[in-house]
Every structure is written in structure tokens, then in C-alpha cells.
Amino acid sequence: MELFWFIPLHGDGKYLGTSAGARAVDYDYIRQIAQAADRLGYHGVLVPTGKACEDAWVAASSLIPATRRLKFLVAVRPGLMSPSTAARMASTFDRLSGGRLLVNVVTGGDPHELAGDGIFLSHGDRYEQTDEFMTVWRKLMQNEKVSYQGKHLRVEESELLFPPIQQPYPPIYFGGSSPAAQQIAAAHVDFYLTWGEPPADVAKKIAEVRSLAEANGRKVRFGIRLHVIVRETSEEAWAAADQLIRYVDEATIEEAQTILTRYDSVGQKRMADLHKGDKSSLVIGPNLWAGIGLVRGGAGTALVGDPESVAARIKEYGELGIETFILSGYPHLEEAYRAAELLFPLLPLKTQATQAALSTIEASGELVAYNKRPGNRTGPHAGGSAHETARQMAP
Numbered sequence: 562m563e564l565f566w567f568i569p570l571h572g573d574g575k576y577l578g579t580s581a582g583a584r585a586v587d588y589d590y591i592r593q594i595a596q597a598a599d600r601l602g603y604h605g606v607l608v609p610t611g612k613a614c615e616d617a618w619v620a621a622s623s624l625i626p627a628t629r630r631l632k633f634l635v636a637v638r639p640g641l642m643s644p645s646t647a648a649r650m651a652s653t654f655d656r657l658s659g660g661r662l663l664v665n666v667v668t669g670g671d672p673h674e675l676a677g678d679g680i681f682l683s684h685g686d687r688y689e690q691t692d693e694f695m696t697v698w699r700k701l702m703q704n705e706k707v708s709y710q711g712k713h714l715r716v717e718e719s720e721l722l723f724p725p726i727q728q729p730y731p732p733i734y735f736g737g738s739s740p741a742a743q744q745i746a747a748a749h750v751d752f753y754l755t756w757g758e759p760p761a762d763v764a765k766k767i768a769e770v771r772s773l774a775e776a777n778g779r780k781v782r783f784g785i786r787l788h789v790i791v792r793e794t795s796e797e798a799w800a801a802a803d804q805l806i807r808y809v810d811e812a813t814i815e816e817a818q819t820i821l822t823r824y825d826s827v828g829q830k831r832m833a834d835l836h837k838g839d840k841s842s843l844v845i846g847p848n849l850w851a852g853i854g855l856v857r858g859g860a861g862t863a864l865v866g867d868p869e870s871v872a873a874r875i876k877e878y879g880e881l882g883i884e885t886f887i888l889s890g891y892p893h894l895e896e897a898y899r900a901a902e903l904l905f906p907l908l909p910l911k912t913q914a915t916q917a918a919l920s921t922i923e924a925s926g927e928l929v930a931y932n933k934r935p936g937n938r939t940g941p942h943a944g945g946s947a948h949e950t951a952r953q954m955a956p
Contacts, residue, residue, distance in 0.1 A: 562879050563604035563911050564904075565634065566897050567889035568594055568624075570614040575892055578817075578856045579808035584892065586615070588623060594894050595624045598631055601901040604911065605632030607786070607887050610667055612674045618650060625658045634663040634734060634887070639694035640680045640687065645719045647694075648701040652725040660726035666695065666735040666750065668742070670826025671858075682713075684825045688741035689713060695733075695749040702730035734784065734885075738766065738828040746781055747773035752885060756828055757787035757862035758835070759846040764881045771882075784885030785878055788853050788863035789896070791903050795867045802865050805891060806840070806852050814838050817856040824858070832861040848874045860889075872907035879909075 568591050575582030584590065598606050608617040621633040635654070637647040655662040668691045669675050675682075682690060693711040697719065700707045706720045725731055735746050736754035743766075746753040753770045755763055767783055774781040790805070792798040818838045821829060836843055836851040843852045845862070848870050854861020864871045875886060890896025926935045 562875075562883070562909060563885045564900075564908070565605045565607055565885065565887040566594070566598040566603045566900075567887065567893060568606050568608050568620065569889070569893045570609050570617065570620055571611075573892050573894075576804070576808050577806050577853065577891070578810075578813045581808060590894070591620060592624060592627045594897060595628050595631060597894060597897045599628040601897060602905065602910070603631065603897070603901070604885075605634055605661075605663055607634045607665070607889075608636075610636035610638065610665075611669075612677065618654070622654060622657075625654075625661070628661075630661075632661045632663050633658070634665045636665040636667040637694075637698070638667055638669070639691040640669070640675075640682065641678055643716075644694050644697035644714065645701060645716060645721070648698055648721045649723075651731060652702065652721055652723055655725035655727055655731050656723060660731075662725070662727070662731040664731050664733050666691065666733060666745075668737065668745075670824045670829055672825055673823055684739070685741060686713070688737075688739070688745060691745055692748065695745070699730065699733075699749065736786070736828065738826075738831055742827070743770050743773055746770050747777050747779065750781060752782050752784050754784045754786055754885075754887070756832055756860050757785055757849065757864070758831060759849060760877055760881060762831075763878065763883070767882045782884050783882050784887060785883045786860040786887045787889075788860060789871060789888045789890050789900050789904075790850070790863050790865045791868055791871045791900055793867065793903070795870060798865050798867060798871075802850055802852060802863065806855065809840070809852075809856055811840075814840065814855050821858050829858060832859070835862065863890075868903040868907055872904055875904070875908060 569586055570591070573584055573586055595606060608621045610617045617635050621635045624633070637651065651662060651664055668687050669680070690713040693714040697707055697709050697714060697716055701719060701721045702725060704721065704724050706718055708717050709715065732752060733750040734752040734754055735750040737743065737745065747770060755766050763785065770781055790798050790802050792801055815838070818833065821833060832854050835845050836854055838855065840855065843850050845851050848864050848866040850863050850865045851861055853863055864874050888900060890900060929935050
């Protein structure tokens, strides 16, 4: 499996729903996160798109020279870009990065935001447009000269003069829970993405998309988008989850949910149904917590627990067919390190060889009394306080 991290172009901090503990997301900060992900051995990073974010292509391009191996999952936007413009952007990025582009196809789910960008199509029409867009885009990326007349798009003798490094084109990722979206996935994409729903729901979506793809004579691989709150003990992890939403009050939840209900995204509706705006009913499965979705659109669930429990849940999704895990945590810089240090050793990762090759310097910790290397004591009792030890031993 492959683990990705996240570049928080829409803001970051210690808590949700408040400016307390917030930090500026400037170039230095996103470069720190990207370099941490690169150094730690994450396969890639998701670079988000939309009105709430800094521009994904500009931000991702600025991080090419700051990283060595990291791949960038960056969105093309049918309706906002022509397929020929998107093909040139993707190919240039792939060439200048040495083949490190991954393409995220985003149709969009907020009619209000889309109207601000000049898109007034219905949900169904947007997916028809996406189908036409991908038909043209894929042909261009494969060095075909394209003339095409569809319901929404028309091009005449369109061509891409500088081909991408990755052939036939950079891998295509796409998420969407509606039947129309699943048809797009079956026809065009390499990786179908789902948000972090309970395993039974994810298994059903995988089976549906896999069947549709087989009917098209294609194979599709699968990924999932989740937050992660992992600590050395389960108690610490759940306490951290509570802390993350400590400032989220009922008024903030109501305001957020009012905005999110205007979305015509089926996936967003499924996220909202997991918690129904109720702060007292957020645990929706083993180690699966819906608290982030109270105030955040899109991915609203997190895996919460000690390393062994969270790794077990990741493996459970892996057994369903999920290969790519796009993770994030608040704040994103510190949590990139924490997730890598606690989870990577417990998972069968493609990135482990890369991670091991990044440095030959042994990680030993600070010397004891400036003279002795520290031992390798681990576990909840090794470094715990006397109070913690007493609590664990209490009947």
C-alpha cells in the first residue's frame, strides 16, 4: 500500500472551528510539510483545490525544487479548464518534476461555488461534461490530434506538442459517490477514491465500481481519504480527538452544516449522514470518528487510536482492495511525523525502501548525559510517569 499526506492550502492549526491555535499557511510552511513528507517516505501529497484554497497548480509547482521523490496529486477541473489547457499544464508539470505528477479529476459539488466560477450546470450535466473532458484529455496526453464535438465541449485539431514523462499519461485519480460519478470512474480513471466511510460501505462502493469497470473492459484500483489521530495509547488518541473539536459549539456546527447542505454532492451527503450534526454520536465504527465532518466539508472522518489499532483498521481497508491511503492530521507538520513514526513500521508500505534509503544517519535520540546512547525502551510503561503507571495498574 501507499500512504500520502496532505498540503493544507486552506489553513491549519491545533483546533477546528476557531482561530485559536491557528497558523499562517505561507510558502515556508507548506514547503516544510512537503519536505517532511518527502523525507519521511510518504508516496505523495494531495494538493487540494477550490475557492477556499490557494491555487493548487501554483503551490504544487513551487514545491517541485524543494522535494526529491514526492509525487503531487493535483486537480484538473472540467468546466474551469479546457481539456487542451489542462493537458499542457499536466504535461509541463510532469516533465519539469521528473515524472512526479498524479492527476486528480474534480467535478465539484457546491453549486454556489461553481456559480462563482461561471459554471451553471446541473449535477448530471457536470458529469456529462467530465466524461467529454476526459475523453479529449486522455487522447491528447497520448499524442493524438483530436477533433471532437460533444454536448458540452468542442475542439478542432487539438494537440499536445510536449508529451508527459509518464506514459500513457500520469495516473488519474477520481472520487464521487453518485452513479454518474462511478460511471466516469469505470470509463476513465486509474484510481477510484472514497472518503472514510465504514468498511462495509466502502466494500459496497468498491464492488460497484469494479463491476462497472469490468463491463468496460478495464480495471480500476482504489484509494481512501482519511484523517488520522494516532498516539502511543488509545486514551491519548481519543483525548486528542476531543481536544481538536473543543471549540466547536452548536452554533458553529449549525452554521457549517447549513452551508454543506447546499452541496449536490452525494459523497458530501453521505459524510453528513455519518454524524447528523450530533456532537454526542461521533464514533461510527471501530476507531472511526466523524468529528471533523461537523465543520469541514469533504473528508470528515478520522482513524483514532494507538498505533496497533489504527494500523489494524488500515489493513482492514486494505483487505477490501484499498491500496492508496491519503491521510492528514492537525497540525499537518507535526502529524506527518507522528503518523510516519507510529504507523509506517506496522504497515506493508511501498515507501519503506525509499524511506530507508533517504539517510544513512542512525536515529538514536539525544545522548544521555552527553556521553551515552539512549536505550530502546518502548511501550506505555517505559517512559510513563509514576502517576500514569499507577493509573494503569489500578484495579
